[in-house]
Amino acid sequence: MDIKFTHRLSFKQARLTVLVGFALGTILSLVQIGIDYASENAAINREIQSLLDISHNPASRIAYNLDTELAQELAMGLLRSPAITGAQISDNDKNTLASVRDSPEVGRYRALSDFLFGETRNFDDRLFFNHLPEQSVGELHLEVDTYPFGARFLQRAEVTLLSGFVRSFLLTFLLLGLFYIMLTRPLVRVIRELSNSKPGDPNPSRIQCPPGHKDDEIGVLVDAANQQFDAVAREIEQRRAAENRLTEYLAQLENIVSARTQELKAINTRLSQSNQELEVARRTALEMAQARSAFLANMSHEIRTPLNGLLGMLALSLDSPLNAEQHQQLSIAHDSGKVLVELLNDILDLSKFDAGQLELEHIAFDLSTLIEDTAKLLSQNAAPNVELTCLIDPAFPALVLGDPTRVRQIVSNLLSNALKFTRFGRVDVRLSLQENRVRIEVCDTGIGIAEEAQARIFRPFTQAGAGITRQFGGTGLGLALTRSLCEVMQGQLTIHSKIGYGSQFCAELPLPCHTPAIAYKPLCGRVIAVSASSSGLSELLSHYLPLWGLEYQRYSLGQSLEGVETQLLITDDSACLSELRPSINAPILLVTAYGNFMPSDQVDTLAPLQQNARPLSRLALYQSVQLLLQKNDDESPSPPIDNVQVLLRARILLVEDNPVNQLVAKGMLSKLGCEIVTAAHGGEALRQLERGDFDLVLMDCNMPVMDGYETTRQIRQHSRWQHLPIVALTANAMPDERERCRAAGMDDYLAKPFRREELAALLESWVAKKYTS
Numbered sequence: 132m133d134i135k136f137t138h139r140l141s142f143k144q145a146r147l148t149v150l151v152g153f154a155l156g157t158i159l160s161l162v163q164i165g166i167d168y169a170s171e172n173a174a175i176n177r178e179i180q181s182l183l184d185i186s187h188n189p190a191s192r193i194a195y196n197l198d199t200e201l202a203q204e205l206a207m208g209l210l211r212s213p214a215i216t217g218a219q220i221s222d223n224d225k226n227t228l229a230s231v232r233d234s235p236e237v238g239r240y241r242a243l244s245d246f247l248f249g250e251t252r253n254f255d256d257r258l259f260f261n262h263l264p265e266q267s268v269g270e271l272h273l274e275v276d277t278y279p280f281g282a283r284f285l286q287r288a289e290v291t292l293l294s295g296f297v298r299s300f301l302l303t304f305l306l307l308g309l310f311y312i313m314l315t316r317p318l319v320r321v322i323r324e325l326s327n328s329k330p331g332d333p334n335p336s337r338i339q340c341p342p343g344h345k346d347d348e349i350g351v352l353v354d355a356a357n358q359q360f361d362a363v364a365r366e367i368e369q370r371r372a373a374e375n376r377l378t379e380y381l382a383q384l385e386n387i388v389s390a391r392t393q394e395l396k397a398i399n400t401r402l403s404q405s406n407q408e409l410e411v412a413r414r415t416a417l418e419m420a421q422a423r424s425a426f427l428a429n430m431s432h433e434i435r436t437p438l439n440g441l442l443g444m445l446a447l448s449l450d451s452p453l454n455a456e457q458h459q460q461l462s463i464a465h466d467s468g469k470v471l472v473e474l475l476n477d478i479l480d481l482s483k484f485d486a487g488q489l490e491l492e493h494i495a496f497d498l499s500t501l502i503e504d505t506a507k508l509l510s511q512n513a514a515p516n517v518e519l520t521c522l523i524d525p526a527f528p529a530l531v532l533g534d535p536t537r538v539r540q541i542v543s544n545l546l547s548n549a550l551k552f553t554r555f556g557r558v559d560v561r562l563s564l565q566e567n568r569v570r571i572e573v574c575d576t577g578i579g580i581a582e583e584a585q586a587r588i589f590r591p592f593t594q595a596g597a598g599i600t601r602q603f604g605g606t607g608l609g610l611a612l613t614r615s616l617c618e619v620m621q622g623q624l625t626i627h628s629k630i631g632y633g634s635q636f637c638a639e640l641p642l643p644c645h646t647p648a649i650a651y652k653p654l655c656g657r658v659i660a661v662s663a664s665s666s667g668l669s670e671l672l673s674h675y676l677p678l679w680g681l682e683y684q685r686y687s688l689g690q691s692l693e694g695v696e697t698q699l700l701i702t703d704d705s706a707c708l709s710e711l712r713p714s715i716n717a718p719i720l721l722v723t724a725y726g727n728f729m730p731s732d733q734v735d736t737l738a739p740l741q742q743n744a745r746p747l748s749r750l751a752l753y754q755s756v757q758l759l760l761q762k763n764d765d766e767s768p769s770p771p772i773d774n775v776q777v778l779l780r781a782r783i784l785l786v787e788d789n790p791v792n793q794l795v796a797k798g799m800l801s802k803l804g805c806e807i808v809t810a811a812h813g814g815e816a817l818r819q820l821e822r823g824d825f826d827l828v829l830m831d832c833n834m835p836v837m838d839g840y841e842t843t844r845q846i847r848q849h850s851r852w853q854h855l856p857i858v859a860l861t862a863n864a865m866p867d868e869r870e871r872c873r874a875a876g877m878d879d880y881l882a883k884p885f886r887r888e889e890l891a892a893l894l895e896s897w898v899a900k901k902y903t904s
């Protein structure tokens with residue numbers, strides 16, 4: 132630690148002090164010299180004046196006496212004074228009595244002295260006697276050289292200045308020493324100790340205070356530095372401790388991580404093992420599911436075939452003449468068989484859901500008609516005091532896109548439940564479109580479902596209460612299937628129900644509109660209805676009749692119609708007709724429950740009267756109203772094709788190897804008025820086709836010699852039979868079966884066992900289509 136001398140604090144302080152002291156000393160010396168100069172200047176005049184005063188009287192006598200000799204002596208005497216360089220005594224007439232001169236002194240201060248005091252000074256003294264001061268006797272003239280005075284003054288000034296400088300230098304050294312001892316040396320020591328101490332040292336040696344500086348600034352500096360050292364040492368200590376703790380934690384963490392890694396490795400190994408096991412299990416499960424599907428398909432085929440025979444035979448027997456007891460026994464057997472078929476279908480559908488095999492169609496279909504048809508089909512199940520009504524929103528699209536079979540299943544499940552659990556009141560099916568979702572609502576006034584049972588009933592094989600099976604039968608599968616169907620169509624099924632008041636099931640399905648609603652041609656006339664305000668018929672009529680341009684008014688039961696003008700009376704109360712007939716001439720449309728038609732003799736007495744069964748479809752209502760209003764002008768729509776006529780003429784080729792099934796189908800077809808030709812296998816079928824014309828072929832799929840698929844392929848190869856309708860008859864109800872039939876060239880599909888209505892509907896659609904196109 133070496134500080135340059137000129138940079139040291141002691142030097143700087145001493146230099147400043149000395150500079151100030153020197154400047155002050157010089158100024159004081161100059162002031163002193165100035166004073167001295169003024170007094171010396173005055174002393175010259177004073178001294179010469181006193182010389183003149185001394186010489187005044189002798190010189191006056193000499194001038195008065197004109198004594199040149201004495202004058203010379205006096206002048207010489209004056210010249211002895213070192214400052215006098217010339218003396219002259221003259222008389223009153225200015226005559227010189229004596230004049231002496233001396234050369235001026237030469238010295239080193241000459242120039243400066245002359246500058247300060249002037250080179251010479253001249254003094255003139257008028258000579259007179261003291262008692263005659265006004266009378267002058269002559270004049271004494273002295274020429275004074277100022278140099279002796281100036282030299283004396285300058286010597287003094289030189290000494291003053293030099294001594295001042297010397298004092299300053301002495302003071303400088305003295306102060307330098309003192310400052311060095313007092314300031315620089317202790318500071319240098321402190322600095323040296325500071326620079327020797329290491330900043331990161333955990334136990335720094337304390338800096339010693341230089342002796343004698345304990346209480347001054349250096350002492351305070353040392354204390355402050357020591358405190359700082361202590362604080363730094365403490366902090367370092369804390370950091371070191373924290374570092375040690377951190378290292379410990381890290382070590383622990385490393386241990387934990389390695390332990391966890393080991394554990395994870397073990398878990399991973401176990402996981403991959405169980406994954407492999409799971410994969411094996413999954414494969415086994417898949418294989419089992421496939422095996423189950425195959426088993427179900429086979430079983431369903433095996434069960435359906437004898438069931439088909441059983442049901443068909445029972446249906447045929449029921450149509451033959453029987454006594455009441457036999458009829459009842461066979462009916463029970465037939466109904467039980469039907470329940471068995473439904474159960475089989477439900478179980479099959481559930482298994483399809485489980486196996487994810489349910490495939491949905493996406494075709495355009497008339498949902499309104501589908502609902503009306505389903506309601507009509509199920510109306511036979513309605514209790515006598517239950518009014519079943521279909522209320523289709525007039526704005527509902529004519530065709531929507533979706534799977535008609537599955538939608539029919541939903542409607543028929545909900546509707547058959549509603550009819551099953553309702554003994555009095557109404558069952559309504561409402562169809563509307565809300566926010567692009569089709570809304571199918573089935574409301575009843577039946578027994579209702581308790582709040583706590585409402586979530587449960589959607590689980591398979593679950594019913595609302597313990598007594599339900601005993602009282603109403605059922606398997607508890609319908610709603611589970613319905614909900615699954617709704618969900619698979621991206622829709623939802625909701626329920627609102629109150630026990631004792633009834634239930635409302637609502638299926639909301641996203642079925643896109645294909646063809647918008649088609650408006651009915653307006654009718655003209657006045658129609659009245661006699662029905663309870665709460666009846667389904669009243670709601671239906673008030674819904675449609677005004678929309679078709681008819682003037683409509685409802686009267687309550689028992690209300691007098693005396694004087695009421697109308698062109699048509701619609702009622703659902705046959706009992707009041709005999710009372711009403713006398714006052715009403717207009718035709719009557721009687722809407723009754725299925726199987727409650729009036730006997731023909733009563734009809735004749737009340738004529739003109741037409742009877743329609745509930746539920747009234749829109750088309751049936753429109754056509755009946757139109758007919759009864761006798762509106763037969765040119766613009767009226769052509770009457771519907773008489774499908775029964777068509778079916779009577781239909782010639783069907785039935786290809787079926789199983790003699791029981793052959794018998795059943797034959798029986799049903801002949802009941803429908805068809806002409807039937809049978810073939811036991813594909814080869815025979817081709818031969819029969821060669822022999823004559825047919826309107827439709829009913830083709831069993833599994834047959835010996837040539838199966839249904841191959842036979843169809845061969846039929847389609849002939850251009851003659853390109854458009855001949857071929858409908859598959861199969862007991863295999865699995866989804867890929869339909870696709871297989873289509874691929875072979877068949878047009879439709881009927882699962883065995885089938886009911887006569889299903890067969891009739893199928894013939895209606897294919898044979899009627901053939902005749903109308």
Ligand code: ADP
Pocket residue numbers: 548549550552575577578579580588593594595596599604605606607608609610611634
């Ligand atoms: P199932 O009718 O064959 O028993 P579902 O799954 O169709 O099976 O119905 C389950 C249960 O839900 C029924 O047993 C019945 O308790 C209740 N349920 C369904 N629909 C109705 C309804 N409309 N009114 C009252 N209860 C109903």
